Amino acid sequence: MFNSNLTLRNYKRIRTKYSTQIEEGMFDPNGFMEDMKPFFADRERKYLAYTSEKNEIDDRQPPKTKIIKVNNKIHAGMFNVVVDQAVNHFVGKPVKLDYDVTTKQRNLLQKMKDRLVGNLIDSPTTPKEFDEFNSKVESMRFNMLNPDTATFQGACGVAFRLIEPKKVGKSWELWASNIEPWRAEKYENGAIYIKEKYDPYIKKYYDEMILVTEKTIYTYNQYVETTVPYLTAAFKKMEEVSNPLGVIYLSEFKNNTNRYCDFEVAEEIGDALDRTFSDQQNEIEQFKLAYMLITGTTLGEKEAAKMMESLGIINLKDPSAKAEYVTKDLFKDFNEFHIDLLKKQFYTICKAIDFNDEVFKSNSSGEARKWQIITLEAKTNTKEQYFTEGLKECSETIAAFMEQVQKVKIDPSKVIYTFTRSLPTDLSYLSESLPKLAPYVSKRTIQSQIPFVTDVDYENEMIDAESGESYPSGEYSARKGGVVTDDES
Structure with missing residues (x-):
């Protein structure tokens, strides 16, 4: 590479x-x-x-x-995870x-x-x-x-x-x-x-x-x-x-x-995950979880293949001979630890977030979760x-x-x-924090920070229409001294 x-x-x-x-x-x-x-x-x-x-x-x-007999080439998909996560975060x-x-x-x-x-x-x-x-x-x-x-x-x-x-x-x-x-x-x-x-x-x-x-x-x-x-x-x-x-x-x-690119500094870790997943899949597909153990006699490759193809069993003529399976341990805990370690290192280096982590399964508020994704926020900024x-x-x-x-x-x-x-937007937090900015920034700037407001001018026109300021009314003439002119009538 x-x-x-x-x-x-x-x-x-x-x-x-x-x-x-x-x-x-x-x-x-x-x-x-x-x-x-x-x-x-x-x-x-x-x-x-x-x-x-x-x-x-x-x-x-x-x-x-x-x-x-098998050689899997499985891609763990970590590269698209880190790229799509950032894309969806700031232009989703x-x-x-x-x-x-x-x-x-x-x-x-x-x-x-x-x-x-x-x-x-x-x-x-x-x-x-x-x-x-x-x-x-x-x-x-x-x-x-x-x-x-x-x-x-x-x-x-x-x-x-x-x-x-x-x-x-x-x-x-x-x-x-x-x-x-x-x-x-x-x-x-x-x-x-x-x-x-x-x-x-x-x-x-x-x-x-x-x-x-x-x-x-x-x-x-x-x-x-x-x-x-x-x-x-x-x-x-x-x-x-x-x-x-x-x-x-x-x-x-x-x-x-x-x-x-987003994963440039962690490509080797992503490739290591690909190899780890592929090796484990090889173990499962090839039935290498168990081996045949034959004791008391010698069985050649050709003879064993012939008996397995024709009978599906192994016929041993020596009365003292014995055939049995020996189970192979996969070291489940070690494999999970190894994969989790690689994933954690990959997410850390790429400044990405594992949303399957236990932290995101709690009932934290939207504002509290923002601090948990501060690295992703810094990168997308x-x-x-x-x-x-x-x-x-x-x-x-x-x-x-x-x-x-x-x-x-x-x-x-x-x-x-x-x-x-x-x-997820915490609207209750937003409704409390934005009005506090009124003395320091314009109303238009505050309105533009509301996620669901797509057109500030349209919102202001609707506010004026709902409050009656867009039409000649009693309130309108009262502000001019209460005199209704011919044009207004």
Whole structure:
């Protein structure tokens, strides 16, 4: 599993190399593929280990002996446990979108003047441009893509999302998709992603590499395993066009600074669990729990096989000979202790939680259980910060598209993404703690922290409607001195 090329130092140097090439306009697609090949292969290997399609136990050879007839290759599934646990914890519920409506430009003196002259400042509401932005996000199904993106992020150490402008009929639309981490890389000044396509004329598949910078988009093609003379297996430059959006529309979702996956530091322990489960299953399937013991005579292999196949019994001619079974002990307590020890170490190193532990079978409150999963919370907080950065890059692409195509301008830095933990919510604790924050934060901020509130503006409108403030009424006119005007009547 260890590859001397897969060092952090080598990876950083390769990133520096191709970032410089992009900056100087000297990008080499074939050199890029050659240098990134071991890192791409390692990302794919880790994802296949997560999905249980290919694991280290699959390459285990059977012992060279006639006694052992079975060779199980069971995967314990610990890798998907640790990845899915974190994914469900921080993106298991849809990510909520909001817009920062604070007016920071109003200083204290202006606020005091407004209060003295009786100016009424309207409650902050989201602009109409945000509704269009939100509509774009919903049409691209971000809430469907987010769990898959987080899965790539945890299993491979990094994930990529492509938000690409496509022409549909006479209009342009934005299409969003996840790119496999072993087919993409992003730098500060450019991004590269590869898609497999099909040429219907020569009936061959080919790889299309796209290099996106803020100014230019480069396209390279590579035909693989072809016998056509003029087609080579190397990438060839096909097209160079200007970037209409002026942004790099491939977003990166890192798992951490060094792009390590969730189980990277505990792969050996996971492989040890696979071997332990497989060995125990071998013992059970092969009926090695009991051995035949024959005393008083010598029985050859051929003779014993012949008697067992024909009669199902062993016929011993020597009157003093005896055949009996000797039971083999499996050391149940030791095996359970060994497996529990491996699991505990795996969960500890990966900062994951064993929810089958006795602690979670008690009647503890939801708030008390949060302290029991503090390590998982700390890990997902880090993942959430990097995930938010990726979503902000997506926001910049959407805002650039709206400005270029629809002539609608919105500040992407004010789009707020709120994550809701997938844990049982203690509503009684929440109802006691949130009102205590009122003197220090705005009402809107407090409302956004309530798990079941998905649209703060809608909730405020419903509150106004239920209290009668949205309609002309007796209470409304009383606040103006009790005089009902013709317009109000």
